Amino acid sequence: MFKVCIAFAALIAVSIAYEDYHSHPSYKFEYGVKDPHTGDHKSQWEHRDGDVVKGAYTLHEADGTERIVEYSSDKHNGFQAHVKRVGHAHHPEVYGHQGGYEGSYGHGYGHSYSKLSKYN
Numbered sequence: 457m458f459k460v461c462i463a464f465a466a467l468i469a470v471s472i473a474y475e476d477y478h479s480h481p482s483y484k485f486e487y488g489v490k491d492p493h494t495g496d497h498k499s500q501w502e503h504r505d506g507d508v509v510k511g512a513y514t515l516h517e518a519d520g521t522e523r524i525v526e527y528s529s530d531k532h533n534g535f536q537a538h539v540k541r542v543g544h545a546h547h548p549e550v551y552g553h554q555g556g557y558e559g560s561y562g563h564g565y566g567h568s569y570s571k572l573s574k575y576n
Contacts, residue, residue, distance in 0.1 A: 480506050507531050519545035 486501035495516065502511030512526040520543055527537040 482506070517541075517545075519547060521545050 482505050484501075484503045486499070488499035490497050498513065498515035500511065500513035502509065507530055509529045510527070512524065514522060514524045516522055522542045524540045524542060525537055526540075527535065529535040
């Protein structure tokens with residue numbers, strides 16, 4: 457009886473694990489995010505029909521530009537992506553901590569550990 461149960465369980469496991477590798481894959485999806493609190497703005501869509509995939513995504517870069525990527529993939533051309541940047545980059549003129557006291561540990565300032573009381 458025990459051997460019959462094991463054989464039956466193995467048969468069920470094989471039937472569950474079977475996949476049709478010759479099926480025609482097809483799907484479509486899309487999503488988008490617009491978060492005014494964090495400034496996160498992005499979107500993506502993709503369609504697949506068999507071995508042909510087409511899609512695009514956009515996102516707002518930290519420098520104020522928008523990146524747009526359109527891509528496709530098939531067995532004749534492989535994967536191809538076309539990247540565009542829209543807008544002009546804006547960079548702050550000054551980085552790091554400004555002002556404060558002499559011992560600040562802001563960005564762009566080098567400090568020596570020898571000035572700490574533990575090493576004197």
